[in-house]
Amino acid sequence: MYINRPVYLEKLFDFKDKQLIKIVTGIRRSGKSTLFELYRTELEKQGVLPKQIQSINLEDPIYRDLMEWAKLYDFINTRLEPGKMNYIFIDVVQNVEDFQKAADGLFIKKNVDLYLIGSNSRMYAGKWATLLGGRYVEIHMLPLSFKEYTSAYDKPAAIDSIFADYLAYSSFPQIVQFLKGNSSSEELKLLSRQYLDGIYNTIVVKDVMESRKIKEVGRLEQVIQFMASAIGSEISIKKISDTITSDGTKMLPLTVESYLDAFRSSYILYRADRFDVKGKKLLKTLNKYYLVDIGIRRLLLGGKVKDQGHVLENIVYLELLRRGYKVYIGKVAGKEVDFVAEGVNGTEYYQVAQTVREGGTLARELAPLNAIRDHNQKFLLSRDYEPATSHNGIKQVNVLEWLLG
16 A cells, blocks of 8 residues: 655656656655655546556666666667657666666657656756756655655554654654554664665665765764764754764864765755855855754664754654755854745744753744744744644744645
């Protein structure tokens, strides 16, 4: 049983039959191939015939003879249905040498709508642009949102209990299948840990070490473990370098920077740049980083989820990305705004806290938002359950209700 991914399906339909190559990117096992299956099912419901659809997963040995771009092109071209639109889906297309030549050849055909999947650091955003120019649109896919996770959760449970599972196990779609298997909590922990370990090791070894020709896995893991412990904290390349060096492993800032770039290209790590709200400009230092999945953080650090406030911040950050915002860390009047979210309908500001019921916390969280003098929407998100509340125009919302909204 597939978990519905309505946000991404809607994006695919928005670009259906448009003269653009559609590229779905994202971390391994986030559901990209399944998304294509869901989309093909919807196309057939709308009257597209099976013979108008070609689906090629280049990890399947059955397609082992298509690893040259000309052979891939000829294979598809000879099977096109004349006089009708053809929907072509190619998974892990980067495995084909000079694949862009096949893509270009298909792109110029008036009866071809082309969809590609790319999922590793060999095909980061800048490289897609270099190879395909302005002929493509990227749809970036993350693991399950809390809303998607909840929709697939068929155990009778309170929303707080479901959120606890979301934090405890992972947001990868396969984890939900484990939850449906009636395993004990200890078995679930073991299954999720083994599954995440497989994803993590594949990313580190194949997507990072092999593609970037990095030889020392220990140094690489020191960096990602440091970043996992520092989610939601302002950080500099030099601080990472100094901290790891002080622990006994000399690491130059340039090495740290290259490792971070590799992790970002493999979609396990995301960077939020700082933004001067008053001056309307990006700042160059002290960015923040977030992990693609809290389960991977647990895997890297072990034990229970710590720093609940930063964990919640991480989840809100990813949700804002899912909703199509460009997300920054705000600075205004010497205070930090957790998120400045720029979308097609304007800018929104967010503060995130585990609770604002403790003495002085509410005033402290509201202060940065009150310092912003424009009239854009401002939100305070927390785990507190309170009646709908507004503080001088700032909307206080329960974060779980916001995630499900």
